[in-house]
Amino acid sequence: MNELNELLHRVLFRISETDVTPIALLIFVVTLVMAIAVGHIGRRSVTRLLIRYGGPTHEGVAYALGRIAQYIIVGLGLLMALETVGFSMKSLAALGAILAVGIGFGLQNIAQNFASGIILLIERPVQKGDFIDVGGVSGTVEDIAMRATRILTRDGIQIIVPNSELVSSRVVNRSAPTPRARARIKVGVAYGSDTEMVRSALQAVAAADARVLQDPPPKIYFRDFGDNALMFELAIWMDTPEQESTITSDLRFAIDKAFRGAHIEVAYPQRDLHIRSGLEGLVSAVGSISRP
Numbered sequence: 615m616n617e618l619n620e621l622l623h624r625v626l627f628r629i630s631e632t633d634v635t636p637i638a639l640l641i642f643v644v645t646l647v648m649a650i651a652v653g654h655i656g657r658r659s660v661t662r663l664l665i666r667y668g669g670p671t672h673e674g675v676a677y678a679l680g681r682i683a684q685y686i687i688v689g690l691g692l693l694m695a696l697e698t699v700g701f702s703m704k705s706l707a708a709l710g711a712i713l714a715v716g717i718g719f720g721l722q723n724i725a726q727n728f729a730s731g732i733i734l735l736i737e738r739p740v741q742k743g744d745f746i747d748v749g750g751v752s753g754t755v756e757d758i759a760m761r762a763t764r765i766l767t768r769d770g771i772q773i774i775v776p777n778s779e780l781v782s783s784r785v786v787n788r789s790a791p792t793p794r795a796r797a798r799i800k801v802g803v804a805y806g807s808d809t810e811m812v813r814s815a816l817q818a819v820a821a822a823d824a825r826v827l828q829d830p831p832p833k834i835y836f837r838d839f840g841d842n843a844l845m846f847e848l849a850i851w852m853d854t855p856e857q858e859s860t861i862t863s864d865l866r867f868a869i870d871k872a873f874r875g876a877h878i879e880v881a882y883p884q885r886d887l888h889i890r891s892g893l894e895g896l897v898s899a900v901g902s903i904s905r906p
Contacts, residue, residue, distance in 0.1 A: 642695045649691020657684035677742040678735040681758065685732070723778075727761045730777035734758050740780055740787055745856045747786040748775060754856055768856065788855040794827070795855035797862050801869060802843030804879040809836065809844065815872040816848045822868065825861050827851040843881030 657680040664676035735758060740746055744755045746765070753767040763780055765773045788795050803812055813834050820832035830851050837845040848869070852861055873880055 645695035646692060649688050649695065652691065653684040653687035656687050657681060677758075678738055681735050682732075685760075723776075724761060727777045730781040731758060731760050731763075733781055734763070734777060739790075740785060741789075744787050744789040745793075746788065748780060748783060751775070768859065793853050793855065794851055795853075795858065796849060796851055797858050799848045799850075799862055799865055799869070800837070800845065801848070802840060802845050802881040803873070804881045805844060807844060807878050811876055812844075812846055812873075812878055815876050815878060816846065816869065819865060819868045819872050820848060820850055823861070823865060825852055825854065825857070826865075827853060840881075842883050 659680075660683045661676045661680035664679060734740060740755055740758070740763070742755050742758060745753070746755060748765075751765060751767065751773050753765040753773060756764040756766050756772070758777070762774045762776050765775055767773060801816075813836075816834045817832065820826050821828070826832060827850070832851070833849040835847040835849065837847050839845075848865070850861075850865070852858065854861075870880070872878075
């Protein structure tokens with residue numbers, strides 16, 4: 615028993631004037647683990663409470679406040695753990711100096727991403743559940759953690775994006791200020807087509823799809839007289855930007871079907887050849903070849 619007691623109280627090293635022993639490290643680890651567990655429970659409790667009283671529309675705010683509460687709890691737990699071990703403020707200052715040197719040499723990216731995560735949670739330019747475009751990646755924000763943000767793409771692939779990239783790079787948030795987004799579908803019809811019939815067919819297609827918002831209403835634009843076609847554009851609004859590819863694809867299928875039913879010809883590239891002179895010589899050459 616005495617040997618175990620001596621082992622637990624053996625001085626491993628010193629930081630400033632504080633002796634670090636195995637029992638001190640054990641107390642430190644247990645206290646820190648408990649703080650992390652309490653912080654996790656606190657985050658979930660705060661998030662659920664705010665969603666319950668604020669509704670689903672405040673899910674992003676609830677998530678951000680829950681994360682901040684978790685960081686505060688873990689930070690206080692870390693201070694309590696250090697106090698339990700017996701670290702004085704002077705020792706903490708020495709430890710802070712060591713960490714500052716470490717950050718300066720090798721942990722600056724981690725520190726930058728952590729600070730960026732705090733900025734994201736406080737300013738909330740991007741929230742959990744938002745559909746964003748960043749760095750050529752499009753997807754829904756699943757989680758904003760201490761170091762990185764997890765984004766789920768339309769293909770079901772999870773992308774890890776450093777928080778600093780979301781702060782310093784150009785980010786397109788399709789869910790802010792509202793989840794409404796506009797999509798445009800271009801279509802060309804052959805010259806000679808009835809333009810009013812084209813407009814009516816496009817309007818009927820947009821009205822038949824329940825995913826297309828009617829307020830604001832869909833718009834049909836006659837864009838241009840192209841080289842080979844009359845160019846039209848169907849502009850619609852939706853409140854599910856993450857489904858834009860699916861919705862626009864279904865609308866194209868419906869447009870093709872509607873045009874076939876209305877005998878509206880979809881244009882294709884073509885060239886007309888007009889011979890203004892030299893036809894007589896061509897006829898004579900052909901005639902001479904055909905004679906025996």
